[in-house]
Amino acid sequence: MRILIDMDGVIADFEGEFLRRWRERHPAGFYVPIENRTKFHVIDDYPHELQPLVSEILLESGFFENMVMVPGAKEALEEMDSKGMEIFICTSPLSTYGNCVLEKYKWVEKFLGPAWVKKIILTRDKTIIRADILIDDRPEVTGVEKEPSWEHILYDRSYNRGINKKRLTWENWKDILLSSQRV
Amino acid sequence: MRILIDMDGVIADFEGEFLRRWRERHPAGFYVPIENRTKFHVIDDYPHELQPLVSEILLESGFFENMVMVPGAKEALEEMDSKGMEIFICTSPLSTYGNCVLEKYKWVEKFLGPAWVKKIILTRDKTIIRADILIDDRPEVTGVEKEPSWEHILYDRSYNRGINKKRLTWENWKDILLSSQRV
Numbered sequence: 001m002r003i004l005i006d007m008d009g010v011i012a013d014f015e016g017e018f019l020r021r022w023r024e025r026h027p028a029g030f031y032v033p034i035e036n037r038t039k040f041h042v043i044d045d046y047p048h049e050l051q052p053l054v055s056e057i058l059l060e061s062g063f064f065e066n067m068v069m070v071p072g073a074k075e076a077l078e079e080m081d082s083k084g085m086e087i088f089i090c091t092s093p094l095s096t097y098g099n100c101v102l103e104k105y106k107w108v109e110k111f112l113g114p115a116w117v118k119k120i121i122l123t124r125d126k127t128i129i130r131a132d133i134l135i136d137d138r139p140e141v142t143g144v145e146k147e148p149s150w151e152h153i154l155y156d157r158s159y160n161r162g163i164n165k166k167r168l169t170w171e172n173w174k175d176i177l178l179s180s181q182r183v
Numbered sequence: 184m185r186i187l188i189d190m191d192g193v194i195a196d197f198e199g200e201f202l203r204r205w206r207e208r209h210p211a212g213f214y215v216p217i218e219n220r221t222k223f224h225v226i227d228d229y230p231h232e233l234q235p236l237v238s239e240i241l242l243e244s245g246f247f248e249n250m251v252m253v254p255g256a257k258e259a260l261e262e263m264d265s266k267g268m269e270i271f272i273c274t275s276p277l278s279t280y281g282n283c284v285l286e287k288y289k290w291v292e293k294f295l296g297p298a299w300v301k302k303i304i305l306t307r308d309k310t311i312i313r314a315d316i317l318i319d320d321r322p323e324v325t326g327v328e329k330e331p332s333w334e335h336i337l338y339d340r341s342y343n344r345g346i347n348k349k350r351l352t353w354e355n356w357k358d359i360l361l362s363s364q365r366v
Contacts, residue, residue: 002311002327086327088311093288097300102285105276117280122305128185128271130311130328144185144269145313 003080003177004121004129006136007091010155011073012107017066018042021057037159040138045159059096064103069111072170077112090121090129133180139163151180186263186360187304187312189319190274193338194256195290200249201225204240220342223321228342242279247286252294255353260295273304273312316363322346334363 008014015034022031032045039045043054057063080087089108094100101122108116121129126136127143134141134148137155139162141148153176154160154167168176191197198217205214215228222228226237240246263270272291277283284305291299304312309319310326317324317331320338322345324331336359337343337350351359 088308095297095300097288098285101288102281105280105284114278117278118307120305120307122303124301124303125271128313130313130332149313 001084002086002088002131002133004088004090004126004131004134004136004150005077006134006138006155007089007104007107008067009070009137009157010135011070011077011089012064012067012111013070014067015042015157016068017063018054018057021063022054025057026053035158037157040159058094059099061099062103064100065106065110067107070170074112076170076173077116086131088119088121088129088131089116090123090126090134092124092126093122133177135168153177153180184267185269185271185314185316187271187273187309187314187317187319187333188260189317189321189338190272190287190290191250192253192320192340193318194253194260194272195247195250195294196253197250198225198340199251200246201237201240204246205237208240209236218341220340223342241277242282244282245286247283248289248293250290253353257295259353259356260299269314271302271304271312271314272299273306273309273317275307275309276305316360318351336360336363 005011015037019031019034030047030050037045043051046054077087091104093104104122105117105120108120123129125143126134126141127145127148131150134150134152135155136152137157137160139154139160141152152165154163154165156167156169160167166176166180188194198220202214202217213230213233220228226234229237260270274287276287287305288300288303291303306312308326309317309324310328310331312333314333317333317335318338319335320340320343322337322343324335335348337346337348339350339352343350349359349363
C-alpha cells in the first residue's frame with residue numbers, strides 16, 4: 001500500500017498561514033474567511049486589485065516554512081508509516097520557486113523529522129508517480145499520464161466541496177482508507 | 184515515450200566541477216583524474232583522511248549551481264522534447280539538502296530555461312516514477328518498487344563500466360534509444 005500525501009492544505013496549514021499574514025497586514029481590509037473559500041487558488045478568491053498583495057505574501061521568505069501543521073496530520077502520517085504503508089510527501093512547488101522549494105524541505109524536517117525528508121517528492125506532475133492512493137485537496141490532479149495508477153481521495157476543504165470524489169480529513173482517515181478498493 | 188533524465192553526471196558536469204574546485208584548493212595534493220574514477224560516489228575514491236575535504240566542496244554554496252552542462256546534453260534534451268518525447272529531469276538531492284535543492288532548480292532555469300523547471304522531479308526514490316526509460320549514471324537504481332516501469336540505461340562513466348546494462352552518451356544517444364525495446 002503506497003500513499004502519496006500532498007503538502008499545502010493537507011498536512012501544512014496553507015490557508016491559516018495566508019490568512020494570518022493577510023489580516024496582520026491589512027487588519028481593516030477585505031478578507032475571505034477560510035470556510036468561505038471557494039476557489040482552489042486563494043488568489044482567485046480575492047478581487048483583481050488585491051491580487052498583487054496576495055502574491056506578495058505567498059512569495060515572501062518564510063511563508064512556506066512557517067505554516068503550522070494541520071491538526072492530526074502528524075499522528076496520521078506516523079501511524080500509517082508504523083503500519084508499514086509506503087508514504088511519500090508529494091508536492092508541487094510554485095513556478096516562482098525561490099523560497100518555496102527549500103522551505104518545503106525545511107518544513108518537513110522541522111515538523112516530521114529528518115527521516116521524512118527522504119520521502120519528499122517535488123514534482124509539478126503527480127500523474128506519473130506510481131501509488132495506490134493520492135490524498136490531495138486539489139479538485140482535479142492532471143498531467144501527462146491520463147490514467148494515473150492512484151485513486152485520488154480529496155482532503156476535504158471548502159473549495160473542493162463541489163467535486164464528486166471520496167474525501168477525508170485527519171479525523172476520519174482510517175475509515176475512508178478502509179473503504180477504498182485499493183486497500 | 185517518456186524518459187527520465189538524471190542530472191548529476193548526466194546533464195550537469197558534477198565530476199568536472201568537483202575536480203576543478205579540488206585542484207584549485209589542493210593544487211599540490213592527491214587527486215583522482217576523472218577517467219580513473221571507479222566508485223559512484225566521488226568521496227569513496229578518496230582516502231579516508233581526505234574525505235571531510237571532499238564533503239566540504241560538495242556541500243558548499245554554489246557547487247550545484249555552477250556546474251557546466253555536459254557537452255551535447257542541451258541539444259539532446261531539446262531534440263527529444265521537440266520530437267514530442269515526454270522528458271522529465273529526475274534527480275535525488277543530497278541528504279544535506281541546504282544548498283543543493285534550490286541550486287538544482289536554478290541550474291535548470293539557467294542552462295535549459297524556465298519551461299524546463301516544470302519538468303524537474305526531485306525524489307530520493309526513482310523506482311516509483313512511471314516512464315519508459317531512465318538515463319542515469321548510477322550503477323543500480325533501487326527503491327521501494329522492485330519492478331520499476333522503466334528500463335535503466337546507463338550514462339557511460341568510468342565508475343559504472345563494470346555493469347552489464349545498455350549505456351549511452353550524448354554522442355550516441357539516438358542509436359541507443361532506437362535499440363531499446365521500449366521505443
